[in-house]
Amino acid sequence: MLASLYFAFTDYRxxxxxxxTGLANFSRMAKDRYxxxxxxxxxxxxxxxxxxxxxxxxxxxLALNSKIHGTSVYRTIYYLPSVMPAVANAVLWVWIFNPEFxxxxxxxxxxGLPGLAWLxxxxxxxxxxxxxxxxxxxxxxxxxxxxLQGVPEALYEAAxxxxxxxLRKFLYVTIPMIxxxxxxxxxxxxxxxxxxxTTAYVATGGGPVNATxxxxxxxxxxxxQSFWMGYASALAWVLFVIILIFTIIQVRLSSRWVYYESx
Amino acid sequence: MxxxxxxxxxxxxxxxxxxxxxxxEWIPRPAVWRNYTDMLFGPIxxxxxxxxxxxxAALSLVGVLLSASLSAFGFARLKFAGRDxxxxxxxxxxxxxxxxxxxxxxxxxxxxxxxxxxxxxxxPSYFGGGAFNVFLMRQFFLTLPVDLDEAARIxxxxxxxxxxxxxxxxxxxxxxxxxxxxxxGDWDAFIRPLIYITTMRKQMIGVGLxxxxxxSSGYSRWNLLMxxxxxxxxxVVVLFFLTQRYFVxxxxxxxxxxx
Numbered sequence: 001m002l003a004s005l006y007f008a009f010t011d012y013r014x015x016x017x018x019x020x021t022g023l024a025n026f027s028r029m030a031k032d033r034y035x036x037x038x039x040x041x042x043x044x045x046x047x048x049x050x051x052x053x054x055x056x057x058x059x060x061x062l063a064l065n066s067k068i069h070g071t072s073v074y075r076t077i078y079y080l081p082s083v084m085p086a087v088a089n090a091v092l093w094v095w096i097f098n099p100e101f102x103x104x105x106x107x108x109x110x111x112g113l114p115g116l117a118w119l120x121x122x123x124x125x126x127x128x129x130x131x132x133x134x135x136x137x138x139x140x141x142x143x144x145x146x147x148l149q150g151v152p153e154a155l156y157e158a159a160x161x162x163x164x165x166x167l168r169k170f171l172y173v174t175i176p177m178i179x180x181x182x183x184x185x186x187x188x189x190x191x192x193x194x195x196x197x198t199t200a201y202v203a204t205g206g207g208p209v210n211a212t213x214x215x216x217x218x219x220x221x222x223x224x225q226s227f228w229m230g231y232a233s234a235l236a237w238v239l240f241v242i243i244l245i246f247t248i249i250q251v252r253l254s255s256r257w258v259y260y261e262s263x
Numbered sequence: 264m265x266x267x268x269x270x271x272x273x274x275x276x277x278x279x280x281x282x283x284x285x286x287x288e289w290i291p292r293p294a295v296w297r298n299y300t301d302m303l304f305g306p307i308x309x310x311x312x313x314x315x316x317x318x319x320a321a322l323s324l325v326g327v328l329l330s331a332s333l334s335a336f337g338f339a340r341l342k343f344a345g346r347d348x349x350x351x352x353x354x355x356x357x358x359x360x361x362x363x364x365x366x367x368x369x370x371x372x373x374x375x376x377x378x379x380x381x382x383x384x385x386x387p388s389y390f391g392g393g394a395f396n397v398f399l400m401r402q403f404f405l406t407l408p409v410d411l412d413e414a415a416r417i418x419x420x421x422x423x424x425x426x427x428x429x430x431x432x433x434x435x436x437x438x439x440x441x442x443x444x445x446x447x448g449d450w451d452a453f454i455r456p457l458i459y460i461t462t463m464r465k466q467m468i469g470v471g472l473x474x475x476x477x478x479s480s481g482y483s484r485w486n487l488l489m490x491x492x493x494x495x496x497x498x499v500v501v502l503f504f505l506t507q508r509y510f511v512x513x514x515x516x517x518x519x520x521x522x
Contacts, residue, residue, distance in 0.1 A: 084500075085451040085499060086469070087453060087495070091472060095270070095488070096267060103267070135267065191358065198454065216360075236363040236366065239362065
């Protein structure tokens with residue numbers, strides 16, 4: 001860790017010894033177009049993606065929480081996409097999003113719509129990544145499921161007595177009782193999505209026209225393709241600080257909406 | 264939910280050239296099982312890479328189980344100065360993005376001349392075993408009655424013996440959970456083997472598949488690519504199916520659901 005912090009202040013190109021250059025790496029970032037592009041892409045993916053992932057995970061968990069036969073089979077099915085290795089997942093979705101023969105366009109054709117270029121279209125590539133992510137939210141789903149099962153049955157019975165409908169019970173009992181779970185998943189999801197790498201490396205390599213050049217992908221290119229270790233270390237520390245700041249903000253804000261039973 | 268999987272398996276069984284028919288054939292006739300054997304002995308030595316991955320996973324798992332349980336035992340059972348502070352430090356490292364330590368560890372392994380060997384993928388697990396694993400084991404150890412330790416101590420057992428002969432045998436559920444999670448993690452490993460291993464024959468399976476994807480985009484053998492992706496997915500799906508009870512328990516056990 002400390003070594004990384006030191007490298008961040010040096011000009012270090014892997015072949016030569018690091019030379020101390022103070023803040024040069026950081027001032028370079030301000031002028032680095034690709035740094036700004038990758039940061040913007042990552043922010044787009046995180047701020048649109050994380051709410052979408054959480055919503056799909058919560059909806060799946062709700063569907064699975066009802067007492068029907070064979071829930072363990074359904075749970076396995078819903079969890080499967082998350083077990084799938086990230087590389088295999090990326091390979092599969094590249095084929096689904098194939099502009100000519102992919103399944104996504106087959107569906108569009110069923111509705112008589114023209115096919116889209118999906119991952120090859122700079123405007124659509126990032127939303128495609130969000131769709132891929134929504135498919136594989138099984139881990140958050142399981143955590144929601146555990147949270148839902150911790151909601152005391154008595155509260156629902158009390159709400160029934162007061163004549164509350166399904167929607168009202170969901171809004172006034174379920175949601176407040178699982179706010180700690182939502183909070184946990186949001187923080188973890190945020191940290192994870194800021195570090196998206198493998199799918200982007202395999203599926204698009206950052207293209208088209210840098211539309212999916214995510215932050216860690218750019219950092220990887222700097223460190224292990226250009227061997228610009230000092231600059232990459234500085235990028236890593238900026239990422240760390242960004243994640244830290246947003247985590248602190250989330251923790252601060254949480255006291256306003258997260259409800260703890262014991263408190 | 265499952266449609267993408269059907270699409271995957273269906274494409275993997277299609278004869279070359281017929282991947283592109285419209286409307287798509289969901290059940291290809293005849294199913295071309297040869298795609299799978301072509302894949303196993305084809306352009307990328309998949310069997311070899313799978314074997315590499317299993318060997319690397321097994322060797323590092325031994326390290327994870329030994330060193331994470333030792334440190335967890337220390338945090339759960341022994342009293343030493345600054346224990347809680349160090350435990351907080353361990354938890355804090357879980358929040359640090361992996362990329363922050365990626366570059367200095369790469370430089371370290373380069374200095375040690377370990378690049379293009381398996382050592383960077385195996386040896387680190389013998390030093391601490393990962394913060395998440397330490398955390399999971401500590402939580403489990405705290406549920407074991409302290410009376411057991413005390414009884415063993417009265418019989419003259421050392422802390423080391425208590426760890427090995429009292430705690431470890433009782434911890435099979437958590438050890439199994441960690442073993443499963445770690446195996447799945449290694450099967451999925453990507454960025455570290457990508458950085459450390461340069462020879463394809465020493466590579467792990469994830470990078471092998473990514474490399475094959477790079478190769479095949481040139482000549483569009485989607486059926487073979489899908490066969491490869493299916494081959495890589497099957498072991499984890501089977502493993503998950505057999506062990507899902509442990510899996511869910513592991514999540515409940517850590518109490519990360521927030522209550």
